Amino acid sequence: MRVERLVCWEAADAADPVTRAAGRLYEQTLDPDERIPWAWIERSLGRTAAPGGWQKHLLLAAPAGKEDDPGWLAGYAYGAFLPGYGGYLCYVGVAPWARRFGVGTKLFGEFFRAVRADADRLGERLPFVVWESHRPAEPMTAAERNLWAARTRLFDRVGGRWVEGVDFLSPNFAEDGGEPVPLQVLVKPVDRPLAEFTPRRLRRLVGGLHERVYRNGPGDALYDGTFPPGCRLRLVPARRAGGADRVTSR
Ligand SMILES: CC(C)(COP(=O)(O)OP(=O)(O)OC[C@H]1O[C@@H](n2cnc3c(N)ncnc32)[C@H](O)[C@@H]1OP(=O)(O)O)[C@@H](O)C(=O)NCCC(=O)NCCS
Structure with missing residues (x-):
């Protein structure tokens, strides 16, 4: 797999099988004492943030053409823009088969872009x-x-x-x-x-x-x-x- 063949997108539906695969990967990649329950993350999907509230993002990555296949989920990143503060990346994880191909780097880059867009939209600095x-x-x-x-x-x-x-x-x-x-x-x-x-x-x-x-x-x-x-x-x-x-x- 080459990095330029990797696609990143924002998850919006907790019931989507690929989002569910992200939940499993999340639980496999992080120790229990390091993470909040996945259900808390799921709850934020597809919701519009309250004014001044956290602008949350769950980003997923997969090889191009495999975006609908839960078995090919390469990684996830979850975080938010916190108005009046900055960007906060809560969690990132890459499937063991997809490591060292630049997936983590790509997810960070996409997250930076997402919070930059939030800040710009809200007329704030990042x-x-x-x-x-x-x-x-x-x-x-x-x-x-x-x-x-x-x-x-x-x-x-x-x-x-x-x-x-x-x-x-x-x-x-x-x-x-x-x-x-x-x-x-x-x-x-x-x-x-x-x-x-x-x-x-x-x-x-x-x-x-x-x-x-x-x-x-x-x-x-x-x-x-x-x-x-x-x-x-x-x-x-x-x-x-x-x-x-x-x-x-x-
Ligand atoms: C940490 C993690 C996200 C890295 O993801 P990744 O997709 O493999 O990272 P990338 O391929 O983008 O590599 C980024 C850099 O890390 C280096 N790297 C990745 N895995 C490495 C390893 N096992 N040993 C040494 N360096 C490693 C890469 O070589 C690259 O550095 P370079 O550009 O200087 O060569 C992944 O190992 C993972 O999901 N681990 C379990 C969950 C976790 O720890 N999450 C982070 C919590 S903060």
Whole structure:
């Protein structure tokens, strides 16, 4: 399969067999504590966003001519434009058979285009696109190291930078009252130049992620735990988040 033969489109119907295949792929590609229930994503499909609300997108990818065949679903990406904040990519996953063909890169690119269009339509800027990713704890198994390398290489390729200096404490979706899941935060500067992502601005951006996405604010344990005293945030190349320099052979 060649990259130029790949097609991306926006899913609008939860009952479509290809959308259902995306749900299965979602559950296979992400750990339970990293993901919300698929039903929450399904619910947003085909709906018009409330004014000021999240402009949500579920993007699917397949080889050209195979768009109607659930067996050929190559990958998905789900995220939103959050008015007054920026783009937020929640999840991306590629079917094991379709990996390393540029599907992940293509899905990121399509998502960037979708949130750019939202911002333009709403007369807003798109200062950045942000996403989080779970870095396995050390010592990593070979499989964990490979996956983390794949993630950071992909993030680098799409212009993402790692917010060094912070572990974003997110709720554990697998277990009520479970341990918080520490995530790494990645940012792609878009309308705002890289130099403007100062430590203070980055702190506002990461705090905004808590407030806008997880409904946590100062005084909440997850919010306060994300910003221990003395933490200083800065944007560095995504590969510095570890793993990408220790890639096994292709
Ligand atoms: C991470 C993932 C999305 C990558 O998708 P993909 O379609 O294989 O990525 P691409 O083909 O677009 O490759 C992008 C870059 O990553 C590199 N890469 C991909 N898989 C890799 C691997 N296993 N090891 C090392 N590098 C890898 C590619 O070589 C490319 O880098 P390069 O252009 O510098 O060579 C895919 O492995 C996946 O779905 N994993 C499970 C779910 C997941 O981790 N989702 C991300 C959550 S944040």
